Amino acid sequence: MQCTLAFDVYGTLFDPQGIERAVAAFAPERATEVAAMWRHKQLEYAFRRGLMQRFKDFSVCTRDALRYCNELYGLKLTDTDEAVLMEAYNLLPLFDDVQQALQMLGKQHRIYAFSNGCKPMVESLLENAGIANEFNGVVSVSDVKSFKPDPKVYTHFLREANSHPEQTWLVSANGFDIIGAGSVGMRTAWVKRDPAAAFDPWGAQPELVVESLIRLPNQLPVR
Amino acid sequence: MQCTLAFDVYGTLFDPQGIERAVAAFAPERATEVAAMWRHKQLEYAFRRGLMQRFKDFSVCTRDALRYCNELYGLKLTDTDEAVLMEAYNLLPLFDDVQQALQMLGKQHRIYAFSNGCKPMVESLLENAGIANEFNGVVSVSDVKSFKPDPKVYTHFLREANSHPEQTWLVSANGFDIIGAGSVGMRTAWVKRDPAAAFDPWGAQPELVVESLIRLPNQLPVR
Incomplete structure (x- = not known):
């Protein structure tokens, strides 16, 4: 069965912690900690701006989170x-399972990038990584x-991709994304690359859990 | 001038990190880290449930965050x-500046507890601490x-307290709370007990910054 696959971008295709190398030039002693806090605040600011209905581009959340870390x-x-x-x-590293998985999945399914990032930012990321x-x-x-x-945002995706929720998979390493997509009836595959990662115990569980995107083609239901 | 003061509860009157002592019985080696993660996830779950319009009591966010830490x-x-x-x-410790500050402020102003917590939970906290x-x-x-x-939630407070935003101060140690209250026109006092704390650099700033609640009576404008 042909499905629509909505790939989350930051944290699923690209590794936000990869920014650590660039951060190390400015915070050599605590690059890991600063990179993790930068990501943490970026997401928190997005949640809060969404809840406040005070939307600004994700790049603004990213920049403000960097400024928070700076202070x-x-x-x-x-x-x-x-x-x-x-x-x-804009030059974050790809996770190393991405390219092969996309090539396999693309033969059978419709593949989208679905992101908090604005379109030009995501397009440039995909271009830079050679996977556009x-x-x-x-x-x-x-x-x-x-x-x-x-x-x-999930119903927006379904509209844009012109896809029914039962045929649409959200593929994400981010628990908040899985629970969000599940809440509108999309199907969900949680990418659990880190064996120690914990899923938010809200009740709703992902339909699939894969330790690598390479496993996804064989795990998606045949019909 | 008599003002209405809306005191945030968790993080402003009571110290959530104080749960560390209870946590130590179950995680003696990493009680500080577990307590911090518990608080972090509790807030994240509240932001996300708000954004998803899937409200559950704050006690559910607190319990789910504990279960996340457990896993x-x-x-x-x-x-x-x-x-x-x-x-x-329900037995978190008060910050040590709270009792004296409330007694001073209560002589002139109308004082409310304004919390993410449900009313019975907050009332029992205040009772247990002897400040109800x-x-x-x-x-x-x-x-x-x-x-x-x-x-x-801020306009709800204004309605419940029957108070105009210009005469109403949100007093909180939480940056998200200050920015949220400011967005509806309330006045804001950020409690910055930790000199190293950074304020979210979104543009909006608190009207007052106090290192201790004891400083608040003298900092509130006379008229």
Whole structure:
């Protein structure tokens, strides 16, 4: 059966912790901690802006989260440093299972990138990584001015991809994304690359759990 | 001038990190880390449930966050252990500047507790700490089935306290709370007990910053 696969981008295709290498130039002693906090605040700001109905582009959440880290850790970043780090965010590394998995899945399914990021930012990420051609399209939450896991961003995806929820899989390493997609009836595959990762115990569980995207082609139901 | 003061409860009057002592019985080696993660996930779950419009009582967010920690850290909590820890959450320690500040402020202003927690939970916290009589009332977000910083919880407060935003101060140690209250025109005092704390650099700033609640009576404008 042909399905529509909605791939989350940050954390699922690309590794946000990969920013650590760029961060190390400015915080050599605590690059891991700063990179993790940057990601943590980026997501928190998206949740809060969604809840406040005060939408700004995800790049604004990302920049504000960097500025928070700058103050918290006393990094003393100049405007140029900030620009360097923001640019590095457009060159995040792919997880190493992505390319092969996309090529396998693309033979049978319709494949979309579905992201909190705005379309130009996501398109440039995919281009830079050389995987733009694997996708049938890019859908951004920006069109509806909210963020995952607001239910309206998932119904927006279904509309844009012209796909029924029963034939649409959200593929994500982010628990909030799985629970959000499940709440509108989409099917869900949680990418659990880290064996120690815990799934949010809200009750709703992902339909599939894969330790690598490579496992996905064989796990998706045949009919 | 008599003002209405809306005191945030968790993190402002009571110290959520104080749960560390109870946690230490189950995770002696990493009680600080587990307590911090418990608080972090509790807030994240509230933001996400607000954004998803899938409200559950804050006590459910608190319990789910504990269960997440249980799985992440492999704590192997029994049902009884969970009940013990949830009960400990009703006995969080007061910050040591609270009692004196409330007594001073109560002479001139109308004082409310305004919390993500449901009313019975907050009332029992205030009773247990012996400060219930300092408050003119308790307002909970539960009445409008969302969480801070959803703008509607702040307008709900204003309605319940029958107070104009220009005469109403949100007093909180939580940046998300300050920004949320500011977005509906309330006045804001950020309690920055930790000198290293960073304020979210979204643009909006608190009108007052106090390092201790004791400083608040002298900082509130006379007219």
